[in-house]
Amino acid sequence: MIKKQHFIQALTLGLFPLLLPNIAQAQVGLSPLIIESKLDKGKAEGVITVSNPEKETFRARVYPELFIYDPELGFKTIPSDQSSIVPYLQFSPRELEVPGNKERKVRVIIRTPPSLPDGEYRAVIFTENLKQSDIKQGQLATAVVARIGTVVFIRKGNVSPKLTVDSIKYNSQKKSLELIVKNSGTATGYGAINWKLKQGSQEITNGVFPKVSTSVNSQRNMMLQYPNKADQPSLKPGKYQLTGELSWKYPELSENKNTVPFTVDFDVPVELKFIEQKAPNTGK
Known part of the structure; x- marks a missing residue:
């Protein structure tokens, strides 16, 4: 089971209306923003809470990506490397409907093979609002989707930072x-x-x-x-x-x-x- 869940910082990513200030985006609340866990016989579990502070119902989906902390840029998603926990993540449900002023739970399940070497493995689980805001300027339409993420660290064996x-x-x-x-x-x-x-x-x-x-x-x-x-x-x-x-x-x-x-x-x-x-x- 996940032994410790806590907030570190908001990881808000996606396309934002920097050049289109009149875009109206639906909000998505998420907790926790970071999960740490040690594997127990190749298994770990956790729960992500998705909340809707607005009045209107929205649909959301969850999906994982691998990330690193770049020395210059900080948080950055990448396709793959040996520290990825992405292939071992499961979600229930993957898509969910969140009524206005309500919250829903997403169960996170990690199952790894016994041959997985000792070390730290990571992923970011994005929660993305499926409602798109279409901005029409003449014949041009731009779709804007906001997403936020929960960072997951899974550790096997005796590991620690130095x-x-x-x-x-x-x-x-x-x-x-x-x-x-x-x-x-x-x-x-x-x-x-x-x-x-x-x-x-x-x-x-x-x-x-x-x-x-x-x-x-x-x-x-x-x-x-x-x-x-x-x-x-x-x-x-x-x-x-x-x-x-x-x-x-x-x-x-x-x-x-x-x-x-x-x-x-x-x-x-x-x-x-x-x-x-x-x-x-x-x-x-």
Whole structure:
């Protein structure tokens, strides 16, 4: 059975009316937005609740896709890899009707073969409203469908994340610090960072970076914006230091908090400026 179900963050995907502001989209509520489970004899189960906060009834369907956490882009669906749990997912029902101001349950069943190697497997279960909003502009009709997803992590064997701060880069054009976090463990970890920016003994600023997921054997690039206030000056050329703590829990709802202090040094280089120099006038 699913032992822990909890919210992490909304994963709202699909086509949105950025260029067509008068599109009316039906809303879909979903919980939980993340499910974690360990296999028990090759089996696990869970329940997704689909809710309709509007007055009008809608039909919805559920279907799985594989995803990764891209170091630059974050959440991203992909066709396949060895960590996919998609082939082993079943749903009851796959399509459902949700009356206005009501909710319905979808049962999620995972059955895996005994030969499945130990490790972490994942998928995102999308719930998609089947009602389409057609926008007609002359002879052009555009269909817009909204979908949201529940992320599923299924673990077999003794797996856990191991997060470390690897390095830092300073981007002079974006005026930002890019902190590289790596996960050398065997499960996805959600790391939060408390940090201080110093030059010598002087503290320049500090901040907190909220929980960000880092997949197994991958890295995550965290952008720490500085300056982030109008009255903060840009960093002058010189040597700087970023110190702090990287922390995470595993499982997320447990009290098993891991905390790793870090110190990384970096240089802000002198900006090269090209100055036009006219040749001396040698004409007679």
